[in-house]
Amino acid sequence: MTDLRKAVDAHVTMFNESVRRGDWSAFTATFAEDAVLRFLNVPVGPFHGRAAIAEAYDRQPPDDTMTITSVEETRPQTAQVEFAWDQGGSGTMTVVWQDGQVAEQTITFE
Numbered sequence: 001m002t003d004l005r006k007a008v009d010a011h012v013t014m015f016n017e018s019v020r021r022g023d024w025s026a027f028t029a030t031f032a033e034d035a036v037l038r039f040l041n042v043p044v045g046p047f048h049g050r051a052a053i054a055e056a057y058d059r060q061p062p063d064d065t066m067t068i069t070s071v072e073e074t075r076p077q078t079a080q081v082e083f084a085w086d087q088g089g090s091g092t093m094t095v096v097w098q099d100g101q102v103a104e105q106t107i108t109f110e
Helices: 004-021 050-059
Strands: 031-040 066-075 078-085 090-098 101-109
Touching: 004 066, 004 078, 004 090, 031 050, 066 090
Parallel strands: 031 101
Antiparallel strands: 066 078, 078 090, 090 101
């Protein structure tokens, strides 16, 4: 069983470190081989599989870090996360973990 708050904190910390370094390999390695990544309210994706997710981050990397504002467990192994972009704006993401890896993630831009 995944401790969702710790998992979310680690996921966002790794994301923010990847933004700062410009290297997405450690972050995208946390996704399951058959993971799905979706974005809502932006014309990007969806991406199916770790390789496609890694390629997407390499080709069009995010340039802003985020701060978690709330985390709620909505189902077993599933967190609903509200966040603020550090340069302004907000969003939500739903993250589903399976066997310690991100199996599914949906990010909604507001």
